[in-house]
Every structure is written in structure tokens, then in C-alpha cells.
Amino acid sequence: MLQSQIGPRLSEKTTCKISWDDITLNSYSMDASSYIVKPAAVAFPRNEKDVIKILKFASRHKIPVTPRGGGTGLVGGALGRGIILDMRHFNTVRIGHGVVQVGSGVFKGELDRVLRKHGKFFGPNPSVGPFCTVGGMIGTNASGSHSLKYGSTIDNLIGIKIVTSKGNLVSFPKSNAIAKKVLKIIGSDIQKQFPRITKNSCGYRIDKVTANSNTQKIIAGSEGTLGIIVSARLKTISLPRRTVLIITSYRTIKEAVADAPRILKIGPSSVEIIDRNIVRHIKTRLPRGAKCLLFVEFDDSVTKKKIKAKHVLSGRIVTVTSDPRQIRQWWTYRNSALSYSLKSTSKQETASSLIEDATVPVHRLSLLLDLVEHLTSKYPMRVITYGHAGNGNLHIRPILKKKDSRLLGKIAQEFFSGVISIGGSITGEHGDGLARSKFVKVQYGSEIYSKFRKIKQLFDPANILNPGKIVI
Ligand SMILES: Cc1cc2nc3c(=O)[nH]c(=O)nc-3n(C[C@H](O)[C@H](O)[C@H](O)COP(=O)(O)OP(=O)(O)OC[C@H]3O[C@@H](n4cnc5c(N)ncnc54)[C@H](O)[C@@H]3O)c2cc1C
Incomplete structure (x- = not known):
């Protein structure tokens, strides 16, 4: 069936809204990644019966179907050439x-x-x-x-x-x-x-x-x-009755990650990290030379843990707060890391969506940083780093001086094999999508990959x- 026939034919078979006008197709051709894939039609099923009908139609005509939620995915997972299923009506x-x-x-x-x-x-x-x-x-x-x-x-x-x-x-x-x-x-x-x-x-x-x-x-x-x-x-x-957030500053990201395994021993609910590219957007007075911040939060037995934390953190304590308003403000800074990192990228530079989500065992984070140091000295690039230090999951984004997909592919291969040899995963939370699916076999090898195929x-x-x- 021709792409242009999919929308009209599908709308004859279903009772839910089906759109195939250019404005709709263009807006569903993007998500929060840098990929663009124009679909043939967008369906808005209202119930299970609608989904079943659409899938039977798609199955009969071998048309790809891609479900979509908020479209905030970072790897092009919600993009596809066939029918997009916008699941917004499944809202109970x-x-x-x-x-x-x-x-x-x-x-x-x-x-x-x-x-x-x-x-x-x-x-x-x-x-x-x-x-x-x-x-x-x-x-x-x-x-x-x-x-x-x-x-x-x-x-x-x-x-x-x-x-x-x-x-x-x-x-x-x-x-x-x-x-x-x-x-x-x-x-x-x-x-x-x-x-x-x-x-x-x-x-x-x-x-x-x-x-x-x-x-x-x-x-x-x-x-x-x-x-x-x-x-x-x-x-x-x-919901926890009380939380305490401790912000600590460091001169280097390596010093900060070295603290992570010790702090994990006292049971924080969160240990997050941001590097200087993010720190410089923060509108709060920070100690001189603060190039990296660690966010450590506790949400039970907070008093005891607060005291213990002060002993295991080697950086300079910026603040210790249980004021919900202040805590919210600090988390706003942390949660804006992706947009701050884009602000820290010049027009000529290009940020990678291929490498951005590696996870390694926490006690091996320094090896991950060594790997990054090696790559930045070998290739024309710098990196922006933030993420979930407590889980060993860092969003390390290489920023290349200019767009060069071949070079990025080469760096990715080296980076991913380094991550795997450290005992990590090429993606901790964002998924494979259009960005990393071709590396899934590299991650697991043929035996596990053949189980995935089955x-x-x-x-x-x-x-x-x-x-x-x-x-x-
Ligand atoms: C600024 C920013 C910050 C982010 N921070 C984080 C973070 O801290 N942690 C994190 O994990 N992610 C983060 N993400 C990534 C993203 O928000 C998450 O992956 C989120 O879960 C995607 O949800 P969505 O509804 O937008 O999914 P979409 O982008 O619409 O889809 C994501 C994937 O799920 C599939 N899918 C959607 N709905 C269905 C369904 N009904 N049935 C089957 N499959 C379906 C899609 O096909 C696609 O493959 C961030 C993204 C942005 C832009």
C-alpha cells in the first residue's frame, strides 16, 4: 500500500480519529532526539478495541506501527514510517x-x-x-x-x-x-x-x-x-515525611565520583552529579573553584544520616537543607541539566545523541572518566557530564567541533567497547531506539542477541x- 493511502484506508476501518495532514505528520516526525522520521498516519485510539482493529489492519498490510506517549524520548524510539499510535486517551x-x-x-x-x-x-x-x-x-x-x-x-x-x-x-x-x-x-x-x-x-x-x-x-x-x-x-x-538535601562542591568530577561508593553505604535516596558546564548556569553563590556539584538526598532517618554524610563527603558543603522550597529550587537546577548543556553548546558545535547514557558499577566510575579523558585527548571534542552518580549512570555528551557522523560513529564504537569492558551498559535509562539499536549485539554478544530475536x-x-x- 502506498504511504499516502494508509491514512484514508485506516480511517475507513476504524471509528477513532486518524490524521494524515502535513501539520500532524510533521509534528509527529520528531521527539526529543535529533532524528526526523515522517509517519504515514497518526491514530488516536480511544479504547482497546480501536488498538486491536488498527493492529489487525496493520498486520494484514504489513504496515509498521509505533506507539507514542509524550514524545520526550531521547533516542528516536517514538518515530516510525507507518502508523503512529498516540495513546493519550488511555488516561485512567x-x-x-x-x-x-x-x-x-x-x-x-x-x-x-x-x-x-x-x-x-x-x-x-x-x-x-x-x-x-x-x-x-x-x-x-x-x-x-x-x-x-x-x-x-x-x-x-x-x-x-x-x-x-x-x-x-x-x-x-x-x-x-x-x-x-x-x-x-x-x-x-x-x-x-x-x-x-x-x-x-x-x-x-x-x-x-x-x-x-x-x-x-x-x-x-x-x-x-x-x-x-x-x-x-x-x-x-x-511520600517521605521529611527530606534533607546536601549540596557539596568539588574541584574536579573525579573527586566527586570518588565519594559516591562511601556515601552509598549510608543509604541516600539520591546521589546526583553536575559538571562545570551545568554549574555555571546556577544562580546561587558557590565556593570559589566549584567545578562540580554532588546532590545527596536522604528521606528517612535523615538526622543521623545527615551527620554521617558530612564525614564521608570530601568536598566543600555548600548547603544542608530540609526546607522544601530550597530543595525544589536545587532540583530545578539539576533537572535543567539537559537544557543547560544545550545552552553550553555553540552553534558550530554538535552534541552527540549516540553517546549520552552509559552506566557502570559505581566503584568503577573513575575508569569511565579515564576512558572519556583518553577519548577527549585523542579526538577533537569536549564533553558535558551530569547524571545519576549513585547508580553509576552518567550522561556524558561528547561535543564535537563540527558535525561529523563518521567520526562520531568511530568515537561511539571505542566508547561503547570501553564501557562494556568496564562491566557497564551503553544505556542506563534512555534506551536503544534509532540511536543505539545497532550496538545491542555488541553489548550482549550473539547468544543473548539470538534470544532477543526469538x-x-x-x-x-x-x-x-x-x-x-x-x-x-
Ligand atoms: C529534558 C529531558 C530529561 C529527561 N530525563 C530523563 C531521566 O532522568 N530519566 C529517564 O529515564 N529518562 C529521561 N528522559 C527521557 C524520556 O523522558 C523518558 O524516556 C520517558 O520515559 C519517555 O516517555 P514518553 O511518554 O515521552 O515516551 P515516548 O518518547 O513517546 O516513547 C518512548 C518509547 O516508549 C514507547 N512507548 C510509548 N508509549 C507506549 C505504549 N503505550 N506501548 C508500548 N510502547 C510505548 C515508544 O514507542 C518509544 O519507543 C528525559 C528526556 C528529556 C527531554
Whole structure:
């Protein structure tokens, strides 16, 4: 079928809104990455039946389908040439005891608002704040500044309902035929072949799927390639009564990361880092020579931990505060790191979206920084660094003097093989998407990659679900 026929033909088959005008297609051709892919049509399903009909149509005509939430993904995951499914109408939130049942199109901001009224919150908190959706967070296995204590989305996903490429509704965890096949493909003893880190969004997280009771986790981080998430059950946590934030300054980023393993021993909820490219945008007086800041937060037994923290932090303490207004202000600085880093890039320079999300074991962060130092001395580039030091997950963005995709590809290969040899992952929370899918096999090797292929084949034999992502 011609691209131009997809919209009109699909609208004859469904009752929900289908758009294929140029303005809509152009706006859905972008997300928060630098990629541009123009789709053929955008569908706005209102319920499960709509999704089923669309998938049956797409399956019959072999048209790619890409689900989309808030479009805040950083790797082009929500971009595709065929039909984009905008899941905004899947917006229900039902609170239970320690769980919340949500539609996949619910925005994080709305989820937070409803949970807050009940004294609860959802652990993973991407810095993009309210603008991402539950579907997108599950799709990328998103994390955030407090994932150190509360885990990534995969750790908080209790149940899920998806529509498969053939238009079947499937729920996990359940002892159904597909779950049995998933477990058979995964087999046993595969954990050894996955990096020993606390955050990982590379490939399918088959290392977390060990029994019928946790088969829902196969969908976390699957980037719309295994099924369209319609709803999910998520774990909720009681809001802490008090938090304390300690900001410490350092002369170098290496000094700051050296403190991280010690501080982890006293149980912080968050340990975040920003380098001087971000620090210089902060409108607060900082000690002379402050080139890097560490954000350390506690949300239980705060007094004792506050005192202990002061002993293990080798930098200069800028502030220790439990004032919610001040804490919010500091987090605004931290959460603006991506936009500050773009402000720190000149018009001639080009920032990488390929290398930006590596995770290594925390005690090996200094090796990651050595690797970066080696690359900056070898190639014409500098780096901007910020991220989740407590999880060993640094957003190190190479900034090249001018656009040169061949050079960037070369640097990426060297960087990724360095990260893997340190025992890390090429992506801790943003996923593979158009940026990194071709490196998934490099990360895991042929044996695990062939299991990924079999999983993809099982859920999506015709390869219509977000093709070109994860398994290529
Ligand atoms: C300024 C900024 C800061 C960020 N900070 C963080 C951070 O701290 N931590 C972090 O983890 N990420 C961060 N991100 C990345 C991004 O916000 C997250 O990945 C987020 O989870 C994406 O959600 P979304 O709804 O925008 O998803 P989208 O971008 O729309 O989609 C992301 C992926 O999920 C899939 N998907 C979406 N909905 C569904 C569905 N219903 N069914 C199946 N698959 C689906 C898509 O196909 C795509 O592959 C940041 C992004 C920005 C721009």
C-alpha cells in the first residue's frame, strides 16, 4: 500500500480519529532526539478495541506501527514510517493498596497529582518531569534521580496489559501460552551475561524474567517492539515525611565520583552529579573553584544520616537543607541539566545523541572518566557530564567541533567497547531506539542477541511493531 493511502484506508476501518495532514505528520516526525522520521498516519485510539482493529489492519498490510506517549524520548524510539499510535486517551488512574492501575497514556504529572492526594508517589522520576507518560516510561524502562532508592520502572512494574501485533490482548504476569514460551526462550543462567549494574535499558531485560510471576518485565524497556501497552499496575510508595538535601562542591568530577561508593553505604535516596558546564548556569553563590556539584538526598532517618554524610563527603558543603522550597529550587537546577548543556553548546558545535547514557558499577566510575579523558585527548571534542552518580549512570555528551557522523560513529564504537569492558551498559535509562539499536549485539554478544530475536519473533512475527528498534 502506498504511504499516502494508509491514512484514508485506516480511517475507513476504524471509528477513532486518524490524521494524515502535513501539520500532524510533521509534528509527529520528531521527539526529543535529533532524528526526523515522517509517519504515514497518526491514530488516536480511544479504547482497546480501536488498538486491536488498527493492529489487525496493520498486520494484514504489513504496515509498521509505533506507539507514542509524550514524545520526550531521547533516542528516536517514538518515530516510525507507518502508523503512529498516540495513546493519550488511555488516561485512567485507579488507586489501590500500594498499587495504582493506570492507562498507558497517563502523563507522569497527572499520575503524581493523583497519587500525592493519597500521600503516595511512583518511584522512577525522569528529569523531564510531568511531560512523559506511563507507556513511554515502561517502553524505555525509565528511571530518575531517586531510582537509586526506588529502582527503575522495571522494578516497579507489577502487571501489564498489551495488544500484540496480531491484535490479541495479553496480560502479564499470567501462566499463559506466551509466558511459557518466553520463559523457554530465556532458559536459565543468563544473568551472568548481563552487566552487574543497577540500571540498564539496553535490549530486552530477560535477566529480570525468571518465573511466571515476573513475566510482565519482558515489556519494560521493549520500546514498543513487543506490544502496545494499554494499561499497567505500578507499585506506589508513601511520600517521605521529611527530606534533607546536601549540596557539596568539588574541584574536579573525579573527586566527586570518588565519594559516591562511601556515601552509598549510608543509604541516600539520591546521589546526583553536575559538571562545570551545568554549574555555571546556577544562580546561587558557590565556593570559589566549584567545578562540580554532588546532590545527596536522604528521606528517612535523615538526622543521623545527615551527620554521617558530612564525614564521608570530601568536598566543600555548600548547603544542608530540609526546607522544601530550597530543595525544589536545587532540583530545578539539576533537572535543567539537559537544557543547560544545550545552552553550553555553540552553534558550530554538535552534541552527540549516540553517546549520552552509559552506566557502570559505581566503584568503577573513575575508569569511565579515564576512558572519556583518553577519548577527549585523542579526538577533537569536549564533553558535558551530569547524571545519576549513585547508580553509576552518567550522561556524558561528547561535543564535537563540527558535525561529523563518521567520526562520531568511530568515537561511539571505542566508547561503547570501553564501557562494556568496564562491566557497564551503553544505556542506563534512555534506551536503544534509532540511536543505539545497532550496538545491542555488541553489548550482549550473539547468544543473548539470538534470544532477543526469538522473543521479538514470538510477539511480532511480521515485524510491524516499531521495526528497527532493539533487534534489527
Ligand atoms: C529534558 C529531558 C530529561 C529527561 N530525563 C530523563 C531521566 O532522568 N530519566 C529517564 O529515564 N529518562 C529521561 N528522559 C527521557 C524520556 O523522558 C523518558 O524516556 C520517558 O520515559 C519517555 O516517555 P514518553 O511518554 O515521552 O515516551 P515516548 O518518547 O513517546 O516513547 C518512548 C518509547 O516508549 C514507547 N512507548 C510509548 N508509549 C507506549 C505504549 N503505550 N506501548 C508500548 N510502547 C510505548 C515508544 O514507542 C518509544 O519507543 C528525559 C528526556 C528529556 C527531554
